Amino acid sequence: MSSKERVILCFGDSNTWGYDPTTAARFPPEIRWTGILRGELGKGHVVIEEGLCGRTTVFEDPMNPGRRGDDMLPRLCESHAPLDVLVIMLGTNDLKHRLGASAWDIAKGMERLVLLAASSACGPGGRPPGVLLVAPPPLGKLSDFAESFEGGGEKSRRLAGCVESFSKSLGCGFLDAGSIVASSDIDGVHLEPPAHRSLGLAIAEKLRLLGFDRD
Helix, strand or coil, X not given: CCCCCEEEEEEECHHHHXXXXXXXXECCCCCCHHHHHHHHHCCCEEEEEEECCCCECCCCCXXXXXXXXXXXXXXXXXXXXXXCEEEEECCCHHHCHHHCCCHHHHHHHHHHHHHHHHCCCXXXXXXXCEEEEEECCCCCCCCCCCCCCCCHHHHHHHHHHHXXXXXXXXXXXXXXXXXXXXXXXXXXXXXXXXXXXXXXHHHHHHHXXXXXXXX
C-alpha cells in the first residue's frame, strides 16, 4: 500500500453513533464498530464516524425531522473529501410504522444514496469514492421501541435481500450485517459490544476483499 492515507467515511444511524441499548448513552470509541474498524485497518487509514440517531435514507420523519440521509450526504462528502470509501449502513429507522415504507422502498432509498455518491467528485482526483452498502441486522425482540416499529420485524428480515439486489445493479460492495450480528435482546434495535466488534472486523475484511484498502 502506498504512504497515502485511505479515508473511509462511515455514514449511518444510532448503531454507527454507538447507542448503548442498556443506558441509552454512547459507547466509547474503542467499543463502537467504527473504532474496531479503525484499529483493524491500522496505520494509513482514517475512519470518519458520521452516525446520527434517527437518521433515515430518504424519508422525512415528522416526529424527528431533519435527519434525511440524502439531504446530508452530499455536504458531508464535500466536507470530508477526498474520500476513498463510503460505508453506508442505514434503513433501520425507515422501518418505523409511521413512515409506511416497504423493504423495497428502503432499499431504493439506499440506492439513492449510492447514486448521490456516484455523481459526486469527492473521491481522489475528483472521482467518486468506492461504496460499501451494509444492510442492517433485522429487528429483534422489541421493548420500548415496539410501538414505533410495529410491523417492522418482517420488513427488516426482507431488507438485506432487497439491498443486495440493488447493490448488484449499482456495482457497489455489499455486506449483510444480519449474517454476522443480531440486534440486542435488550431493545431489539441496537448492537451490544460483542456485535460491534464482530461487525467492525467483518467490514474491515470486506473492504480488504473489495480492494478498498489499497491503491
